[in-house]
Amino acid sequence: MVHDGADQDAGWLGVDLGTQSVRVLLVTADGTVLGSGSAPLTGRRDGVRHEQDPLRWWAALCTASRAALASAPPDLPVGGLAVCGTSGTVLLTDASGRPVSPALMYDDGRAEAEAARARRAGLAVQDTWALPKALWLLGEYGGALRLAHQPDLIVSRLTGEPPPADSSHALKTGYDLDADRWPRAALDRLDVPEGLLPDVVRPGTRLGEVAPAAADATGIPAGTPVFAGMTDGCAAQIASGALRPGSWNSVLGTTLVLKGAARDPVRDPTGVVYNHRAPDGTWLPGGASSVGAGALTARFPDADPAAMDARAAAYEPSHAVAYPLVSPGERFPFRAPEASALILGDPAEDAELWAALLQGVGLAERLCLDYLHHLGAPLDGPLTFTGGGARSPYWNQLRADILGRPARVPEQPEPALGMAALAAYGASGAGALADVAERMVRVRTVVEPRPGRTAAFAEPYARLVDALRDRGWLPAPVAAHAHSRLSRDTSAS
Incomplete structure (x- = not known):
């Protein structure tokens, strides 16, 4: 049963196209989860190369959506759905929306030369952003093709026609949120064809409705309204409720994303921090780091996380200090394409290495917040932890200790809930x-941070900051600012 319009009794579907899985939640307006489903995804990593087969996203959605809807009351109206994806993941399609290239994932680093070209053309882009990848794909495939962001492909399969992109995903493709248009002059200097880029709408805009063929495949009722989504980081921010100025959400998944809310954009001449636009016109500043839980999976693919967490508690702080990059290059809190994962010191055993990786993410998270403070971002609101890493009570406590501030943990710390809220x-x-x-x-x-624990991590934090500075990755003024805040919590002005 489809309900067209907001209704307190309706169910709202949120779809999260993650790196490792597709996740679907069916949620009521008061946050009651009526159903959930997920299906795994795999990709290809080879050095800086990271690809996925976009057709597998659709197959995974069909599995996940049917699971989410299986336990729903038969007469429940479905108010609508929205889809989020990994920020900067793009592919090429033909005019009908069928893929003609693999999907270059959010951290694919093959477009370094194209990113440099874009910066020379006057666009503040990072090497792994979508616009450089679009230029790289054009060089590989050419032709009269269209660029699609990750959710665009899924929405086209749901509604039966290629949709406009939402401005959140379009940001890393070079879309000018201040002017609300593509920067055509700069794109012309890069020889970007007129027909390559989609039209753009604000998140929450109605894009169409689920077509009968898609309903048969997914189990989602035909006619269900489909609304423009946002990136996974913004989706997790919505799911955290961190939308009032000064509030921040830290999304710890495969990598780490910090998103905040502000009345005005947070300006960063280096482009490390960028600003999304909320559907209501306010600003969502933040950045995406390449540290995260993916470093644990890479080092300990068969580990029992809860058991390793229990063993890691003996090493607070660890003698080894880590900067646990998941893939080469860093994007936030500094831009260093040449950066690589590092460990200062030798862990005595696997448990200490695990501890060093957990702590390293927390130290990087602290540096992100110190960098935001350096830029003048408001940090005085509540902090929320979401993402898969927030399922670990030990890691949550450790991060709160390192940051020296309380952190809220929602019942459903995942982007799919944010998309259900955006659809509503x-x-x-x-x-x-x-x-x-x-x-x-x-x-x-x-x-709540434990008394005295924040001070215990001041020395490892200083060591890490110095190591990043000495390698030429972290600018000296940012390192000095971090040193000046060693004895303060990260919400202090």
């Missing part, structure tokens, strides 16, 4: 996204 907002046609999200988000616990 889009269907309402009025009000503030923050109001919709706060009604849907349920805080499970608040993690």
Whole structure:
């Protein structure tokens, strides 16, 4: 049963196209999860190369959506759905929306030369952003093709026609959020064809409805409204409820993303911090690091995380200090394409290496917040932890200790909930996204930093900051600013 329009009794579908899986949640307006489903994804990593087969996203969605809807009441109205994807993941399609290239994932690093060209043309892009990848794909495939962001492909399969892109995913393709248009003059200097880039709409805009063929494949009722989504980082931010100015959400998944809310954009001349635009016109500054839980999976593919967490507690702090990059190059809190994972010191055993990796993510997270403070970003609101890493109580406590501030952990710390909230907002046609999200988000616990523990990590943090500076990756003024805040919590002004 489909319900067209906002309804407190409707179910809202959120779809998260992650790196390792597709996740679907069916949620009511008050945050009750009626159903969930997931299906795994695999990709190809080879050095800086990271690809996925985009057709597998659709197959995974069909599995995950049917699982999410299986336990729903038969008469439940479905108000709508929205889709998020990994930021900067793109592919080429033909005019009908069929893929003609693999998907270059968010951290694929093959477009370094194209990124340099784009910067010379006046665009503040990073090497792994979508625009350089688009230029690289054009060089490989050419022809009269269209660029699609990760959710665009799924939406086209759901509605039966290629959709406009949402401005959140279009940001890393060079879309100018201030002017609300593509920067045509700069794109012309890069020889970007007129027909390559899609039209752009704000998140929450209605894109169409689920077509009968897609309904047969996914189990989602035909006619279900489909609304424009946002990137996975923004989706997790919505799921955290961190949409009031000064609030921040730290998304710890394969990599680490920090997203905040501000009345005005946070300006960063280096382009390390960038600003998304919320559907209601406010600003969502933040950045995406290449450290994260993927470093644990790479080093310990068969480990029991809970058991390793218990053993790691004996090493606080670890004698070894890590900067646990998941893939080569760093994007936030500094831009260094040549950066590589590092470990200072020799862990005594696997448990200490595990501890060093957990702590290393927390130290990198602290450096991200110190960099945001350096730029003048508001940090005085609540901090929320979401993402797969937030499922670890030990890691949550460790991160709160390192950061020296409390952190909220929602019951559903995942982007799919944020997309359900965005669909509900889009269907309402009025009000503030923050109001919709706060009604849907349920805080499970608040993690308080343990007395004295923050000071224990000051020395490892200083060692890491110095190592990053000495390698030429972290600018000296940023390192000095981090040193000046060693004895302060990361919310201090």
